[in-house]
Amino acid sequence: MEYFFILGRNPFLSKAEIFLYLETRRIEFEEIFFERNFLTIRLKEEFNFNIQEFGGIIKLGKLKIFSKKQDFLEYLEKEEVVPSDKFSYSIIGNIDENIFISKFKKERKKAFIKRARNRILLQEGEEFFFSNADFEIFALKRNKFFLGLVEQTYDSKIDEFIDMRKPVRREEFSISPRLSKIMINLSGLKKGNILFDPFCGVGCILIESLLKNIPAIGFDIDKKAIEGAQKNLEWLSKNFDLNSNYKIERKNSFFLDNIDFDGIVTEAPLGDLIKRKLSNDEKKDFLFSFERKIVPFLKKFKEKKKENSRIIITFPAFENLSLNIKEILDLTGLSLLSFKEIKFPIIEKRKNQFVHRELAVLY
Numbered sequence: 001m002e003y004f005f006i007l008g009r010n011p012f013l014s015k016a017e018i019f020l021y022l023e024t025r026r027i028e029f030e031e032i033f034f035e036r037n038f039l040t041i042r043l044k045e046e047f048n049f050n051i052q053e054f055g056g057i058i059k060l061g062k063l064k065i066f067s068k069k070q071d072f073l074e075y076l077e078k079e080e081v082v083p084s085d086k087f088s089y090s091i092i093g094n095i096d097e098n099i100f101i102s103k104f105k106k107e108r109k110k111a112f113i114k115r116a117r118n119r120i121l122l123q124e125g126e127e128f129f130f131s132n133a134d135f136e137i138f139a140l141k142r143n144k145f146f147l148g149l150v151e152q153t154y155d156s157k158i159d160e161f162i163d164m165r166k167p168v169r170r171e172e173f174s175i176s177p178r179l180s181k182i183m184i185n186l187s188g189l190k191k192g193n194i195l196f197d198p199f200c201g202v203g204c205i206l207i208e209s210l211l212k213n214i215p216a217i218g219f220d221i222d223k224k225a226i227e228g229a230q231k232n233l234e235w236l237s238k239n240f241d242l243n244s245n246y247k248i249e250r251k252n253s254f255f256l257d258n259i260d261f262d263g264i265v266t267e268a269p270l271g272d273l274i275k276r277k278l279s280n281d282e283k284k285d286f287l288f289s290f291e292r293k294i295v296p297f298l299k300k301f302k303e304k305k306k307e308n309s310r311i312i313i314t315f316p317a318f319e320n321l322s323l324n325i326k327e328i329l330d331l332t333g334l335s336l337l338s339f340k341e342i343k344f345p346i347i348e349k350r351k352n353q354f355v356h357r358e359l360a361v362l363y
């Protein structure tokens with residue numbers, strides 16, 4: 001069974017999310033192709049993807065055909081792509097739309113092309129446009145022809161509701177619901193495992209964990225942050241039907257005594273907020289001082305974690321400078337995960353941000 005995915009603004013990270021999500025569930029698959037923000041994969045058996053479980057997918061569906069040009073044209077001649085008589089549609093990909101215009105004309109269908117007006121700016125600066133037509137046809141010409149119909153589109157209403165309505169927000173530090181979901185999907189944690197966020201702040205990662213039915217523990221040294229997390233999670237429990245429980249404590253995460261967890265997902269503390277561009281020397285100092293602070297924590301986490309369980313952590317990075325990860329690995333005894341051709345860390349950056357993030361999956 002072949003599936004296609006239209007990925008979000010950071011396609012490499014989204015691809016890693018899908019791959020590790022499948023690996024966690026022991027689902028065998030192989031990549032067919034990956035280009036820009038298009039990914040197609042082949043699974044041995046059918047799998048019911050739920051797009052809402054992912055933070056990095058915009059649209060997904062099954063491929064109807066993936067073939068050479070002649071077979072593709074024969075398929076189009078014979079098969080019905082859109083099961084409707086009157087509809088709007090749009091084409092995602094690089095196939096000449098005239099193929100579909102003439103196909104639908106022949107089938108005497110009232111089909112209207114809807115121009116793609118919704119824009120996503122991909123991390124590396126490319127733009128991706130899509131529309132909200134009745135049917136979206138994924139049609140791509142490479143050395144083969146790919147055709148599929150979009151089956152699911154990510155609905156960000158719940159994310160927006162949580163992000164905007166939770167009682168305590170800390171805009172300067174908070175991580176988005178989508179990035180939190182991605183990080184949890186990288187962690188190998190599933191329903192029933194326990195997630196630990198040692199620097200939980202007001203609890204954005206804990207919220208996504210509980211929504212995935214993964215019980216969560218959060219520590220933070222800051223009294224206000226912990227009070228905020230407490231309010232947010234109480235609010236979440238009232239507004240959503242949660243099956244999982246949580247524990248939040250004001251604690252220094254350097255001292256972890258009797259704590260049992262299956263994986264760490266966290267955003268490392270960066271110190272003071274940076275509100276201007278730094279010189280190269282300042283950037284080096286910043287990274288050096290971050291490394292000095294984080295290494296003792298990582299050593300503790302390694303001591304406490306179960307064998308092979310993962311630590312998903314964000315590190316600071318700049319456009320032209322990043323941490324010496326090899327040194328961090330040497331000092332902590334941790335390893336960086338790689339799976340198929342996915343290699344960490346993966347950069348996550350936004351325009352106008354002075355400090356970017358690097359996402360590391362350690363074990």
Ligand SMILES: C[S@@+](CC[C@H](N)C(=O)[O-])C[C@H]1O[C@@H](n2cnc3c(N)ncnc32)[C@H](O)[C@@H]1O
Pocket residue numbers: 170173174175198199200201202203204205219220221222225251252253254267268269270
């Ligand atoms: C980048 S913020 C985390 C933001 C968080 N993801 C959120 O949703 O709000 C890092 C947090 O680490 C906390 N922190 C710093 N040092 C700590 C320590 N030794 N033990 C526990 N928490 C600590 C800070 O108080 C801060 O809230």
